[in-house]
Amino acid sequence: MAKASDYLIALDDGHGIGTAGKRTPYIKSIGRQIHENEFNEKVTYYLKAELERCGFRTLLSAPTDEDTPLKARTGIANSMGAHALVSNHYNAFDGKFDGPGKDAEGHSLHIYFNDKNDRRLAESIAKYLRQGTKQVYRGIIEQNLHMTREFNGPAVLIENGFMDNEREALLMINEDFQRETAREQAKGICDFFGVTYVASSGGGNVVTPPKKEVKGVSTDKGDAGKRLESIYKGAEGLDFYSRPTFNDAYRAGKLKYGYGFPTIIRKLSVEGAYMYEVKNSRGHVYYVTAAPEYVKVEGGGGSTGSGASTSTRSSSGGPVAIGEITITGVSNSAIIQDRPDRMNSKNISTISKGSTIPVTGSVKGVNSSSGYWEVIHNGKRAYITGEFGRYKAY
Known part of the structure; x- marks a missing residue:
């Protein structure tokens, strides 16, 4: 059985809360519209909790309320070495409620063209979604979508229902449906990676994402x-x-x-x-x-308080780590370079396979399709080819 902690899953909650047009028509029974992100966000965080309980590591590709650009979402997932990406959405057809039997309905899973790994991930998730709340299953659809095209691994974008179908629109704010959807997706992800799904024991492990109004x-x-x-x-x-x-x-x-x-x-x-x-x-x-x-x-004479412990790092404004990488994908060691260009840089050191080194982030650089990790070597910025590092956040 595979070890869940070996895998990092990127989770994407689609559009921001204020993105134009991404909402239901006015619903008389509740006196308002429902924003797409009200569903996407909560399902994503319930899915995060489900996966972490099973032992996976997770990454939020769009962790703010703003509409994070598509390129930024896949960029962070790729740079941090995510092993799969799941993007949650809610579909729309004509933007109005036409009435029972007339509105589009159902869920669908979207993958890139002819991608066998995308399809296998989608099939694993669809197996469980089809066992849940009764909805029309619209199938696995191949499309040219940024999230599935640009991610360097298995990816699926899930349309969990239609915002302009009143019955499915109301499911968007139904907590039982949100949690059920996350649970079904988690089971599918576990199957895909060959990991045992760990059911919630209930009680103290309940995750409740804070309401949008609760802000600093x-x-x-x-x-x-x-x-x-x-x-x-x-x-x-x-x-x-x-x-x-x-x-x-x-x-x-x-x-x-x-x-x-x-x-x-x-x-x-x-x-x-x-x-x-x-x-x-x-x-x-x-x-x-x-x-x-x-x-x-x-910096600038400020301090959070007198008597603070002395840091192991200098206050000269040097590089600050956000995590570390473990060296992988090499026979013996990886080269540490003075610039993000492996054809025109100075080799300043090497680091053995399996060793770790702190990173400040990643950069595109030149002459490397996988980009470069910006690392801290002897207190200064240096670079390691992207494909040779597996990221872990601090």
Whole structure:
């Protein structure tokens, strides 16, 4: 039986909450329209919890409420070495309710042309979706879609129903349907990778994504532009999140002692505590506690508080790691280069197969179809060919 932790699954929740047109017609029985992302987001986070309970690692390709560009979504999934991608959507036909028996209905799974791995993943998921809530099964459809075309691995885009079918539209805000859909998709993903599905034991492991209204309120931009570092020495690391919340469903990764983010955007009041909204070297935004016993601020004379522990990293504005890569795909060792161009760079060192090295992100560079990992070598930026590293977030 395969080991689930060997696999990273990229999860995509489709469009942002405010994307134009991505909503149902007005529904008289509830007095409003339903945004597509109200369903997509919750199913994605329930699926995240399902997969992590089974042992998989997960990655959110669009972790904010904004409509993340398609290129950015597949870009982060590819750069972090995801082994599969699942994108959840809700379909539409003519944008109006025509009445029972007249509206389009049902779910479908969309893959790229002639991709055997896409099809195998779609078939594995469809097997369980067809066993759930009674819906018309519209089949597996080959289409030229960015998410399935540009991802470097098995990918499927799932249309879970029609927004302009009133019965299916109301399923979008039905929590039982949301959880059932996530569970069925998780079972299919487990089958695809040969992993045993682990059912929920109930009780304390229930995941409830926070409502859209629960957001941080900006209270202080005094530390904007400064650098944040973790001073927490616990072996488990310091959690950071994809949204302004301390809900574990939105945990994006962990910071080791001495590592952090190069740019603070602002300080927020969140759930009775404070968080920093921060940005990494690739421009991705995250949220981390602002408690002075866990983090310190450097640069421009700012600090989260006196007496903060001394970091193992300098405060000179050097590179900040967001994770690490394990060297794979080589016979003995990979070359560490001084620039992202393996044909025109200086080889400054090597790193053995199976070893790990901290990374700040990935870059396209030149002369490599897999791009390059930007790594930290002797405190400075260096580069390793993308295909030779397997990423793990802190």
